[in-house]
Amino acid sequence: MSELSGVVERLLERSQAIVSKDRQVLTLGVAGCVIRIVSAGPAMLNFVRPAFAHLEPLADDVPADLTVTTWDSRSTGEPYPDLPLVDVGPLATGIVTAPGLLMSYYSVGRAMSVLNRTADQAMFIVDDASILPPWERPSPLRTILSWWFMDRGKLLAHAAAVSTDDGAALLIGPSGSGKSSTALACLAGGMGYLGDDYVLIDLASNEVWSLFGSAKLVADHLMQNPGLMTSDGVIVHEAKAVKHYGWPSTEFPERARLRAPIRALVLPTVTRGPECRLVPSTSARALLALAPSTMFQSPALKETAFGLSTDLVRCFSPFRLELGEGVEQVPTMLSELICQGREKA
Amino acid sequence: MWFVDPNKVMSELLDGEAVIVDLASGRYHAAVGVAATVWEGILCGHSFEHIMDDVQRAHTGLPADAEHHVKEFIVRVVDSGLAIPSTELLSTSDTRSPIGVEPTPWVAPVLESHDDLADLMLIDPVHDVTDQGWPHAARQDP
Numbered sequence: 001m002s003e004l005s006g007v008v009e010r011l012l013e014r015s016q017a018i019v020s021k022d023r024q025v026l027t028l029g030v031a032g033c034v035i036r037i038v039s040a041g042p043a044m045l046n047f048v049r050p051a052f053a054h055l056e057p058l059a060d061d062v063p064a065d066l067t068v069t070t071w072d073s074r075s076t077g078e079p080y081p082d083l084p085l086v087d088v089g090p091l092a093t094g095i096v097t098a099p100g101l102l103m104s105y106y107s108v109g110r111a112m113s114v115l116n117r118t119a120d121q122a123m124f125i126v127d128d129a130s131i132l133p134p135w136e137r138p139s140p141l142r143t144i145l146s147w148w149f150m151d152r153g154k155l156l157a158h159a160a161a162v163s164t165d166d167g168a169a170l171l172i173g174p175s176g177s178g179k180s181s182t183a184l185a186c187l188a189g190g191m192g193y194l195g196d197d198y199v200l201i202d203l204a205s206n207e208v209w210s211l212f213g214s215a216k217l218v219a220d221h222l223m224q225n226p227g228l229m230t231s232d233g234v235i236v237h238e239a240k241a242v243k244h245y246g247w248p249s250t251e252f253p254e255r256a257r258l259r260a261p262i263r264a265l266v267l268p269t270v271t272r273g274p275e276c277r278l279v280p281s282t283s284a285r286a287l288l289a290l291a292p293s294t295m296f297q298s299p300a301l302k303e304t305a306f307g308l309s310t311d312l313v314r315c316f317s318p319f320r321l322e323l324g325e326g327v328e329q330v331p332t333m334l335s336e337l338i339c340q341g342r343e344k345a
Numbered sequence: 346m347w348f349v350d351p352n353k354v355m356s357e358l359l360d361g362e363a364v365i366v367d368l369a370s371g372r373y374h375a376a377v378g379v380a381a382t383v384w385e386g387i388l389c390g391h392s393f394e395h396i397m398d399d400v401q402r403a404h405t406g407l408p409a410d411a412e413h414h415v416k417e418f419i420v421r422v423v424d425s426g427l428a429i430p431s432t433e434l435l436s437t438s439d440t441r442s443p444i445g446v447e448p449t450p451w452v453a454p455v456l457e458s459h460d461d462l463a464d465l466m467l468i469d470p471v472h473d474v475t476d477q478g479w480p481h482a483a484r485q486d487p
């Protein structure tokens with residue numbers, strides 16, 4: 001393992017040399033922190049930029065809290081890192097932790113994420129930016145950002161968030177529970193929008209921050225509601241429905257919100273009943289809806305993700321949102337719930 | 346007695362409901378009421394007799410076959426890979442939060458299991474990197 005750690009340390013140095021040849025920079029304000037993405041040429045920067053287009057751009061000389069160096073082998077002509085590899089199957093994620101280092105390798109697209117936790121330096125290296133899996137595009141650099149923010153007590157939660165002037169409702173649940181549909185229905189209904197799949201939670205202040213300005217919507221729902229979002233691509237999972245992704249935070253900038261105090265935890269559930277309604281739920285149900293999928297998307301730090309998820313659900317009295325007929329009523333229902341949450345706070 | 350590997354299983358008790366996550370399989374579970382009481386006993390390394398004492402203190406209206414139901418639940422927990430039988434005292438603790446101040450009515454214990462993420466784990470397993478190297482997609486023969 002120490003040998004691997006040495007390989008990665010040298011790779012960090014090599015990456016910085018590679019990006020220095022055609023250095024392209026995107027500096028962003030995210031959740032009160034300055035994140036600098038330094039790309040070797042335009043390929044990787046163009047890949048990650050749309051998801052962050054709604055965030056506050058900062059000058060490139062502002063001191064960064066985290067610097068992410070990114071490059072792809074094809075567009076730079078640089079050989080992909082020569083790592084010792086073990087065949088494990090058609091799809092695989094590998095993780096390794098060493099003192100001060102977190103690393104993951106995803107065999108699809110040969111995507112390598114590395115975080116030097118003590119130096120606040122990261123790198124994201126792929127084989128070919130032009131053929132990365134489409135599910136990476138709505139939430140790029142997810143693993144690195146999840147790790148780095150978790151070290152600062154902030155949880156990259158598998159959740160959606162919508163808001164009013166009174167605060168935000170966090171929508172939690174596994175894939176297919178109705179998070180995206182609810183979030184986009186609320187956006188269409190005039191509410192603020194912070195994200196539909198991953199949002200950042202600051203446990204110290206119980207605030208939610210927008211990170212990715214994307215949304216993913218099943219094809220049928222998008223076709224039935226063409227005004228919700230313009231599709232920019234398609235994600236096909238063998239076992240799941242076809243989903244379109246787009247950039248509602250950029251498409252509807254007047255409704256994009258960057259932060260809001262959390263006032264309510266809501267667990268959407270598709271019931272197809274005669275009405276939509278809110279029903280009191282329990283903290284355990286909220287944890288069950290939030291923690292597992294958040295944990296499994298935080299490789300190497302699952303225990304931390306579980307602990308932060310528990311801290312969050314303890315702070316609220318959650319509600320189950322039964323999604324039946326009359327989805328157009330949901331924005332009003334959630335706005336009232338947020339208002340009640342503010343009065344209790 | 347039983348042993349729950351803390352490196353493999355994470356659990357939290359909230360208002361009498363236990364949330365249990367199996368990091369190895371991706372399955373996650375809920376245990377409510379009597380089931381949560383029994384799970385907490387397993388987690389604390391209690392004997393079966395101790396667990397039945399916990400159940401009697403925390404719940405009312407136990408049926409004559411309560412022991413049978415509790416044994417069945419424990420078998421389910423073991424079969425699900427959340428705990429293994431142990432003949433030695435691996436850990437004992439009474440420091441967990443009480444299930445509830447007021448006893449609640451008996452309901453036969455059930456382990457509510459979810460495997461939607463287990464499917465994800467099967468197609469996208471996370472492998473530890475070893476001295477042999479990083480996991481890599483096996484080449485498919487044409």
